[in-house]
Amino acid sequence: MTTEATLPSTSASPTARQVWTRARGIALALVLLLVGAIAIAVIRSDARHGELDPRSADPNGSRAVAELLADRGVDTRVVTTLDEAAAATGPDTTLLVAVPDLLSRSQQSRLHNAFADSDGRTVLVAPGSASVERLAPGVTADPATSLDSTLSPDCDLPAARRAGTADTGGVRYTTTHLDADKCYTSERLATLLRLPAPTGDGDTVVLGAPDILLNDRLDKQGNASLALQLLGSRPHLVWYLPSLSDTSATGTDDERSFFDLLPSGWLWGTLQLFIAAALAALWRARRLGPLVPEKLPVAIRASETAEGRARLYRKADARDRAANALRSTTRTRLAPLTGVPVTQAHTPEVLLPALSAHLHGDVQDLRTLLFGPPPSDDAALIALADQLDALEREVRRP
Numbered sequence: 001m002t003t004e005a006t007l008p009s010t011s012a013s014p015t016a017r018q019v020w021t022r023a024r025g026i027a028l029a030l031v032l033l034l035v036g037a038i039a040i041a042v043i044r045s046d047a048r049h050g051e052l053d054p055r056s057a058d059p060n061g062s063r064a065v066a067e068l069l070a071d072r073g074v075d076t077r078v079v080t081t082l083d084e085a086a087a088a089t090g091p092d093t094t095l096l097v098a099v100p101d102l103l104s105r106s107q108q109s110r111l112h113n114a115f116a117d118s119d120g121r122t123v124l125v126a127p128g129s130a131s132v133e134r135l136a137p138g139v140t141a142d143p144a145t146s147l148d149s150t151l152s153p154d155c156d157l158p159a160a161r162r163a164g165t166a167d168t169g170g171v172r173y174t175t176t177h178l179d180a181d182k183c184y185t186s187e188r189l190a191t192l193l194r195l196p197a198p199t200g201d202g203d204t205v206v207l208g209a210p211d212i213l214l215n216d217r218l219d220k221q222g223n224a225s226l227a228l229q230l231l232g233s234r235p236h237l238v239w240y241l242p243s244l245s246d247t248s249a250t251g252t253d254d255e256r257s258f259f260d261l262l263p264s265g266w267l268w269g270t271l272q273l274f275i276a277a278a279l280a281a282l283w284r285a286r287r288l289g290p291l292v293p294e295k296l297p298v299a300i301r302a303s304e305t306a307e308g309r310a311r312l313y314r315k316a317d318a319r320d321r322a323a324n325a326l327r328s329t330t331r332t333r334l335a336p337l338t339g340v341p342v343t344q345a346h347t348p349e350v351l352l353p354a355l356s357a358h359l360h361g362d363v364q365d366l367r368t369l370l371f372g373p374p375p376s377d378d379a380a381l382i383a384l385a386d387q388l389d390a391l392e393r394e395v396r397r398p
Contacts, residue, residue: 052098052125052210054078054239059216065227066239068218074232080243082107086114088238091201093120094231095238098210100127100135102242108134119200121233125210126171136195136204142172146186149211150221155183157194159229163222168192170209184208205230319381320374327370330388337395359394366391 050056054066054076066076079085082103089095095115097103103111112135115122124132129141146169153160160166160183172189175182182190191208207230212223231237313322328346335345338354345351348371355370356363369391375381 052213053241057215059214061215062213062239064215064218065213065224065231066237068224068228069232069237072228072232074235074237076237076239078239078241080241081246082110082242085238085240086111088236089115089118089120089122090236091119092234093118093236093238094123094234095120095240096123096125096231097127097135097240097242098125099242100124100131102244103131105134107242107246111135112137115202115204116197117200117202119197119202121203121205121230123205123207123230125207125213127206128171132173132206136175136193136206138176139193139195139206140174142174142189144172145170146172146189146191146208148186149209151184151186151191153183154185155181155190157181157183157192159226160184160192163226163229166222166226167211167217167220168207168209168226170211172208173206314378319376319378322381323374323384326385326388330392331370333392334395355395 050058051060052062054062055078057063069076077088079088085095085097095118097111100108108131122135124135127135127141129143132139132141149167149169150165151169152165153163155161160181166184168184168191169186170191172186172191173193174189175193175195177195179196181192181194183192183194184190193206195204195206197203211217212227218224218227310322313319331345331351332342334340334355335342335351338351338358340351340354348367351370352363352366355366359366369384369387375384
């Protein structure tokens with residue numbers, strides 16, 4: 001009895017351990033990125049909690065200035081809706097708008113109409129280019145911010161001269177109002193503007209940065225003096241913290257698309273990415289030149305090549321191609337043994353009669369075996385390979 005030795009496979013699919021060994025570096029990098037993103041989000045959310053809120057004692061809150069104003073007889077009231085802010089305007093009231101850029105276009109127009117003729121003071125904290133033009137007509141925000149945060153007054157406004165240097169550096173403004181007080185200039189552009197009302201005693205103060213109102217900056221430079229003078233000129237202070245939940249922001253005239261909410265820089269960056277992708281596609285799609293034969297750096301065993309091709313055939317369920325390859329190779333080897341030229345080995349009318357005469361077998365059975373249809377499943381393909389081997393051994397038998 002003969003036994004066949006089981007040879008080790010020349011190629012094998014990677015095991016789960018090998019896949020983990022190769023992918024653990026990438027997985028660890030992704031985990032670190034995720035943890036870092038979560039940590040940054042938590043830190044930033046904590047840092048911005050209660051920002052510019054007169055009830056907050058956080059570093060970015062404004063409770064300290066509210067307490068100092070209370071000691072001087074100025075009561076502070078926090079409002080979060082536009083209706084409350086508009087109703088609170090009056091000659092004995094200072095209205096502070098903490099984040100004007102959160103207001104919609106219609107809200108900004110309504111708020112300006114409310115305080116324009118109120119004879120009170122309105123303080124706008126760091127409004128951007130879009131909001132300042134509606135809340136303070138005639139004022140334009142410069143795209144470039146101030147390089148220095150601490151600036152000198154450089155104006156005749158009594159409050160600024162008494163306060164001295166202060167941390168007002170931020171957004172810079174220009175105005176067409178000839179009677180405006182332009183203070184704390186940076187490169188000839190003001191970071192604090194005071195615009196007197198056309199009639200009455202009211203005015204609007206545009207402040208380029210919120211630093212003078214923050215708890216951790218109030219004791220620096222002349223910040224406290226400037227903040228108390230700007231906010232304490234009237235007995236009542238209404239501190240307006242715009243809220244996204246304000247029902248007045250749901251007007252149909254302020255509906256904006258997703259692209260309107262994206263900063264212009266993101267749109268330009270996306271356009272550049274599309275252009276770069278198109279150029280890369282054109283570069284990769286260029287016509288290739290003729291093939292250049294190269295010598296293999298290593299010798300590959302025929303068994304490895306055969307097994308690799310067999311795996312590809314099996315993965316693609318290409319039993320027809322595998323059967324054609326087996327039959328074609330067998331016919332090429334049988335033709336010289338039966339006296340048929342190799343050039344005619346794949347012609348049934350020439351190969352089959354010579355083979356039948358050599359074996360004294362049925363021509364129809366040989367036709368089905370050597371030129372028949374492709375097998376229907378893997379078992380039939382294996383049976384075909386065995387039959388072709390048996391046929392070749394029989395022809396070679398003396």
